[in-house]
Amino acid sequence: MTAASPVYGGVEDRSPRGIAGAFSRAIRSGALAPGDRLPTVREVASDLGVSPATVSAAWQALRRTGLVVSRGRAGTFVRDSPTSWLSPRVRDLVGQGGPQAGTDSAVRFDLSRGTPDPALLPSLGPALGRVSARAATLAYQEEPVLPRLREVLAATWPNPDDTITVVDGATDGIARVMEHLVSFGDRVVLESPTFPPFFDLVESLGAEVVPVEIDGEGMRAESLRIALDARPVAVVLQPRAHNPTGISLAPTRAAALARVIARRGGEAPWVVEDDHSGAISTSPDVSLSTLLPGRVVHVRSFSKSHGPDLRIAALGGPSVLVDAIVQRRMLGPAWTSRMVQSILLDLLTEARSMDEVAEARRQYFGRQRSLVAALASYGVEVAPPDGINLWLPVHDERAALLHLAAAGVRAAAGRPFLETGSAVAPHVRVTSGLVAPEDADEVAAALAGAAAH
Numbered sequence: 094m095t096a097a098s099p100v101y102g103g104v105e106d107r108s109p110r111g112i113a114g115a116f117s118r119a120i121r122s123g124a125l126a127p128g129d130r131l132p133t134v135r136e137v138a139s140d141l142g143v144s145p146a147t148v149s150a151a152w153q154a155l156r157r158t159g160l161v162v163s164r165g166r167a168g169t170f171v172r173d174s175p176t177s178w179l180s181p182r183v184r185d186l187v188g189q190g191g192p193q194a195g196t197d198s199a200v201r202f203d204l205s206r207g208t209p210d211p212a213l214l215p216s217l218g219p220a221l222g223r224v225s226a227r228a229a230t231l232a233y234q235e236e237p238v239l240p241r242l243r244e245v246l247a248a249t250w251p252n253p254d255d256t257i258t259v260v261d262g263a264t265d266g267i268a269r270v271m272e273h274l275v276s277f278g279d280r281v282v283l284e285s286p287t288f289p290p291f292f293d294l295v296e297s298l299g300a301e302v303v304p305v306e307i308d309g310e311g312m313r314a315e316s317l318r319i320a321l322d323a324r325p326v327a328v329v330l331q332p333r334a335h336n337p338t339g340i341s342l343a344p345t346r347a348a349a350l351a352r353v354i355a356r357r358g359g360e361a362p363w364v365v366e367d368d369h370s371g372a373i374s375t376s377p378d379v380s381l382s383t384l385l386p387g388r389v390v391h392v393r394s395f396s397k398s399h400g401p402d403l404r405i406a407a408l409g410g411p412s413v414l415v416d417a418i419v420q421r422r423m424l425g426p427a428w429t430s431r432m433v434q435s436i437l438l439d440l441l442t443e444a445r446s447m448d449e450v451a452e453a454r455r456q457y458f459g460r461q462r463s464l465v466a467a468l469a470s471y472g473v474e475v476a477p478p479d480g481i482n483l484w485l486p487v488h489d490e491r492a493a494l495l496h497l498a499a500a501g502v503r504a505a506a507g508r509p510f511l512e513t514g515s516a517v518a519p520h521v522r523v524t525s526g527l528v529a530p531e532d533a534d535e536v537a538a539a540l541a542g543a544a545a546h
């Protein structure tokens with residue numbers, strides 16, 4: 094493609110937005126067809142007389158819209174499939190059969206979703222029976238959090254000095270924090286691997302991902318130290334039951350990470366903690382919030398433990414940040430339904446519900462160990478994970494997924510959990526918390542076969 098091409102001729106505005114707009118028009122008009130490879134960043138930068146960073150930002154914008162897809166060193170291509178409402182990485186994550194794949198009668202074990210076992214969620218019936226039959230909010234300006242719910246949350250919150258509010262799930266809370274902290278061109282530290290929407294979220298804000306390595310104790314301090322040289326504005330980490338690996342942050346590692354960040358003084362980034370599986374995790378509640386006063390936001394979700402469709406999470410941090418998030422939220426949804434808050438309060442305080450969540454935690458603990466033991470009997474050694482997921486190393490991701498499909502098992506591709514071009518060895522994510530002990534040997538046999546392919 095040369096400077097005389099129709100695409101370049103349409104580039105009047107040579108900002109990232111203008112370049113992305115010109116290529117978007119070329120794709121929609123058919124000048125660039127599905128499957129076409131876009132020119133390299135350097136080629137476009139040279140032909141348009143702009144910096145490579147400007148073109149990279151334009152390519153990020155196109156990826157966010159779903160018009161193009163990056164294939165690592167192979168380049169960036171016009172997407173073959175039509176755009177959907179799912180983000181690019183999530184589209185890849187559910188691409189092994191699509192959102193309705195669980196209805197496929199050939200699949201005996203759908204372990205691809207990362208969702209809790211519905212049978213292990215606490216019963217909502219008693220809670221619903223105790224919630225008022227009428228929505229009792231008397232004014233739009235009422236306090237957005239039920240005072241009693243805030244008290245219950247504060248009783249187990251890692252930092253007693255935090256201001257606490259509630260939001261519509263962990264991803265909603267983290268997105269609101271990031272929208273407040275991150276501007277176009279900023280850098281954000283993410284674990285690699287990590288939850289795929291975090292990559293999409295950073296890209297949607299026009300920011301750059303700085304990946305850091307993790308090991309059996311969580312984010313590596315030395316890798317973070319190097320990443321901080323890029324002057325990121327935020328570090329996002331999962332302290333417990335890390336998705337996809339099931340690793341939980343060791344207290345000694347948390348202290349080491351806090352020391353690395355504190356050495357940056359006034360340039361220290363914010364830390365955003367995604368405690369998405371807290372109530373079903375068997376690991377201690379580890380947070381950097383008391384080690385880095387005034388620089389940590391802790392988000393605790395109740396989706397895995399109490400029900401994904403409740404769509405509720407608690408968010409706590411310094412009042413200067415939390416109050417700003419609440420204020421901005423008042424211009425949108427304003428508050429999380431107080432009826433839903435009342436249901437959560439009931440589930441957190443009634444003995445029966447508390448017992449059901451404790452039993453779920455025990456069941457997931459046992460299921461993880463049963464599957465790990467069964468894998469060991471087939472020669473596959475992995476550490477017992479916390480939470481509901483297992484990160485299985487394989488020789489070839491695609492071959493492993495095909496082998497599992499033939500055995501009636503569906504797992505999630507590992508690629509969406511990794512930064513583009515990552516050197517991390519191939520893996521697949523298995524929602525092992527769904528595997529009952531009586532099925533552990535059958536599923537382990539399939540997983541062991543997939544690991545060998």
